[in-house]
Amino acid sequence: MIAPNENEMIRGPHSDTPYYVLGPDTTGTAEPLTTLADDAFDRIAATGLDALVEAHAAVICLTGQRRPDQTLRSFAITRLPATVFTDHTGDAAVLGRDLVHEAAHNWLNDAHAALHVTIPDDVTYFSPWRGTERPAYGFLHACFAFPLTMIYAARALPDATSAGHAVLADHQRQQCPRLAAAQNDFTHALQLLPDRGLRERLDTVFQHARTLWTTAIPGTSRVRPRPHRAATPPGPLSTLSSRLCLSRRGDTGPEGCVITVVLSSSSSARYAARCSRCSRCSLV
Incomplete structure (x- = not known):
């Protein structure tokens, strides 16, 4: 894990976002940030998504600390596999969510490469996350990464700190209606993927996330998951990692x-x- 200064980040034609490349002078992060990352991995492991993150977020680049009420920036770059760039709030449960999100993007990029998937550039769908039309490629990425963060959040909530709990609960509240809005287009977009196994895996994650929503418990700031009435209940969360194979x-x-x-x-x-x-x- 590394935490370069802003002036060490590279801006160039290879990426729309700034990035960092490991070199002979690269040094690791200070112990407090290393401890934060270790704690985040422990929380991810408790949700059953540790294998995904270990393989697809192997290099973590912390890009700065922000307050919980600020927008957190996180991204991955196709040219840098298994690498995640992300801000953090100092809370391990929140960092865990963002590592899961970017690991999902890296996994899907690798899946497309392994299966030789090409998606037409001229097919677009409305993205509830951005409020605009997006190419099918980006839309499918969102329909995979955000559901995985919902699954993570639902499992991480009970052990989160009060600050982390508030962030994760708010994340759940925001994502549930977005997944509902994306459902029909997601069903159509899946047909652009020629590999049946990949379609099934993305659909498994999406539908499992749709079984989760959160409702405030009266008189408290806590939230609890409630099941969505699905015709076919998904398998347990512990099986999701194997379904990503x-x-x-x-x-x-x-x-x-x-x-x-x-x-x-x-x-x-x-x-x-x-x-x-x-x-x-x-x-x-």
Whole structure:
């Protein structure tokens, strides 16, 4: 984990957002921030999403501290796999939410690459998160990343600090109507993905998140999850990580062997393809 100064961030044609590249002079963060990240990972582990974050948020770049009432900036860059840039509030549960969100983006980018997915640029859907039309690629990313943060928040709420609880509860309240608004378009957008396994995994996460909403308990600032009436209840949260595993056959290696491409929430962020016949065929 690193926490570069603002003037160390790079701005250039490779990304719309500033970024940082590890170099020989890069040093780790101070102990308080390392402790914060460790605590965040512990909270993520308690939600069952630790394998996803360990593989797809392996490099964390903290871009600054903000107050809980300020907008937090977090992003990932396709050119830097398994790397997450994010602000923080000093609260581990809130940092955990943002690590899950960006790890989801990285996972989906890797899934598209592993499965050779291309999505038409001219297909758009209305995004409840941005209040405007967005290309299908970005819309699907939102329909994957935000539901995962809802699932995380629902599980992290009971052990959150009062400040973290308030942020996560507000996040839940905001996301529930947005997922409801996106449901119909999400169903149509899924058909743009040629791989059935990927469609099922995105839909599993989205529908599981829709079973969660929060209602204030009278007389307190606490919230509690309430189930959405779904025709088919989703599986337990502990199974979600395994449902984020992809495998595919059909790619041919240099020796003419058929390679199995495996992309899992517990695998390397740079997905690997291993050959069952020889040690020379691989795809990275």
